[in-house]
Amino acid sequence: MLFKGVVFRLDSGLPADARFLLEDFRLAVNRATRAGLQARVTSRNALAKLVYKSLRVEHPKMYAKHLVCAFEVAAGILRNHRRRVNKGNAKSIPYVKRLMMKAENQAYKLDRVAGFVDLPIRAGCHVKLGLVMSQYHRRYLDDNTLTLGSLTLLPDRVIIAFRKEAPRAYTPESALSLDTNERSLDGVFVRGDDGVAVKADYSEVAIIQQRHHDRRRKLQKKKSHDRRMARLLCRGEGVREHHRVDYRMHQVANAVLSFAEGQRSAVLLEDLKGIRQKRGKYLNRRLSMWPRRKLHQIIEYKAAWRGIPVIKVDPRYSSRKCPICGRIQDSRMGTEFKCECGWHLDRHVNASLNLLQTAVSEGLEVAGGLRFDPGAFQHDVMMILYEPAMAARSEPNGMSHAGAM
Numbered sequence: 001m002l003f004k005g006v007v008f009r010l011d012s013g014l015p016a017d018a019r020f021l022l023e024d025f026r027l028a029v030n031r032a033t034r035a036g037l038q039a040r041v042t043s044r045n046a047l048a049k050l051v052y053k054s055l056r057v058e059h060p061k062m063y064a065k066h067l068v069c070a071f072e073v074a075a076g077i078l079r080n081h082r083r084r085v086n087k088g089n090a091k092s093i094p095y096v097k098r099l100m101m102k103a104e105n106q107a108y109k110l111d112r113v114a115g116f117v118d119l120p121i122r123a124g125c126h127v128k129l130g131l132v133m134s135q136y137h138r139r140y141l142d143d144n145t146l147t148l149g150s151l152t153l154l155p156d157r158v159i160i161a162f163r164k165e166a167p168r169a170y171t172p173e174s175a176l177s178l179d180t181n182e183r184s185l186d187g188v189f190v191r192g193d194d195g196v197a198v199k200a201d202y203s204e205v206a207i208i209q210q211r212h213h214d215r216r217r218k219l220q221k222k223k224s225h226d227r228r229m230a231r232l233l234c235r236g237e238g239v240r241e242h243h244r245v246d247y248r249m250h251q252v253a254n255a256v257l258s259f260a261e262g263q264r265s266a267v268l269l270e271d272l273k274g275i276r277q278k279r280g281k282y283l284n285r286r287l288s289m290w291p292r293r294k295l296h297q298i299i300e301y302k303a304a305w306r307g308i309p310v311i312k313v314d315p316r317y318s319s320r321k322c323p324i325c326g327r328i329q330d331s332r333m334g335t336e337f338k339c340e341c342g343w344h345l346d347r348h349v350n351a352s353l354n355l356l357q358t359a360v361s362e363g364l365e366v367a368g369g370l371r372f373d374p375g376a377f378q379h380d381v382m383m384i385l386y387e388p389a390m391a392a393r394s395e396p397n398g399m400s401h402a403g404a405m
């Protein structure tokens with residue numbers, strides 16, 4: 001089952017009844033969290049056994065299903081906390097500060113035509129929440145193959161989870177092999193015996209990250225007398241950075257996948273599992289800053305949703321091997337890959353050719369009848385799948401881009 005969280009803004013303010021519900025829900029979550037910490041339990045059922053009765057007394061009118069959902073949220077918080085404790089970086093006792101509530105799919109109604117949510121508050125009391133809708137939102141509301149999952153209510157918006165069975169991926173007719181780098185995806189698009197270089201350029205992401213990094217540094221210096229304020233401001237910076245980077249990664253993924261879908265391509269990515277990051281302070285920061293794994297996650301998830309086949313390939317030697325003669329170079333310095341046999345090509349594009357060759361030699365279903373010969377590669381053509389200018393358009397209001405997929 002695949003999930004996609006879609007964010008809807010509320011078309012008017014939050015009704016008072018709903019605000020009270022949010023406050024009660026937060027209270028219930030925090031109570032359950034504390035009880036769970038004391039009793040060392042992390043499952044929803046155990047929490048329910050532990051505090052259902054006392055919470056029932058405290059919130060006699062609260063819709064029972066909401067209360068159960070509060071246990072689920074608390075259980076999630078407790079599990080995250082335990083993970084942090086195990087890793088040794090739990091700083092404080094977990095506590096929900098912002099107003100939020102979650103409702104199971106049986107605990108609310110969505111009018112998919114008119115676009116409003118009917119949320120029960122307590123016996124005999126419901127609120128109607130009007131949703132701001134765009135074309136993007138209509139796509140999900142109008143698609144009847146999508147069923148509804150949980151709903152998350154925040155003071156100014158709701159997030160509705162849409163669900164569907166993973167569609168069967170199509171049989172690929174061509175291949176799009178991509179090497180993931182700090183500033184771009186570089187690769188080849190191959191159909192039959194033709195191949196061209198492709199590029200999705202997100203160099204802006206590195207610039208954004210550098211800018212936010214510098215700004216955080218400056219803030220820390222400026223507010224060195226007030227560490228609390230420095231932390232607060234830095235956190236704000238971090239959230240903004242996250243939104244901006246995330247937005248671009250989703251755009252890159254969409255651009256790449258739309259191209260692949262149009263060409264009925266299989267998308268080849270290097271399998272990043274098990275790749276250890278290099279040591280060294282400077283390099284370490286640079287590499288960890290660029291969330292390559294996150295980009296792969298986004299691409300894989302969106303591809304699964306759209307039925308686009310994705311193939312993960314072992315990247316061993318992909319950056320050092322010659323696809324013509326098979327020689328393996330000692331180092332991989334320089335922007336161009338050069339081999340004794342005379343072959344030379346952009347280093348990143350060369351790596352993607354190797355990924356493609358590995359996939360074919362391992363018998364993975366890349367594309368039927370792929371007879372591509374790297375020697376026939378067109379060096380002079382470069383197809384741009386994405387470039388920073390494409391992000392210049394303003395972000396559509398209420399679109400989901402932050403973490404919610």
Ligand SMILES: [Zn+2]
Nearest residue numbers: 322325339341
């Ligand atoms: Zn060679």
